[in-house]
Amino acid sequence: MISLIKFIFGSRLFTWWNTTTVGTLLFTSRKGEKVGTDAQGNVYYREKNGRRRWVIYKDGPNEASRVPAEWHGWLHYTVDVLPSEQDVVVREWQSEHQPNLTGTAQAYTAEKPKAEPDYEAWRP
Numbered sequence: 001m002i003s004l005i006k007f008i009f010g011s012r013l014f015t016w017w018n019t020t021t022v023g024t025l026l027f028t029s030r031k032g033e034k035v036g037t038d039a040q041g042n043v044y045y046r047e048k049n050g051r052r053r054w055v056i057y058k059d060g061p062n063e064a065s066r067v068p069a070e071w072h073g074w075l076h077y078t079v080d081v082l083p084s085e086q087d088v089v090v091r092e093w094q095s096e097h098q099p100n101l102t103g104t105a106q107a108y109t110a111e112k113p114k115a116e117p118d119y120e121a122w123r124p
Contacts, residue, residue: 020056036084065100
């Protein structure tokens, strides 16, 4: 009973930023067709008639930066071939995927050097 109350009043029913909502899960079960999974465990779907594409993240927050480049192109209709159906070419200049750390303790902060004047102010 307590788990049902947590589910009804918990974040899964009303919020989308923590995890997949109940509405998305129902829509996926009725109209979705699983097309692949990435290395992080995110699952990609398309509508059975082919009009919509979406991702259900494995764990954690729904953060768009968690989508790898090859799946990003498919989600945004840049390419129609699924990354799972083709060989993904990793170029030497490409680096591993890194999550967006904005708002966390690991976020990048630029340290500004102390400004030293390179001139002397004129005094009459």
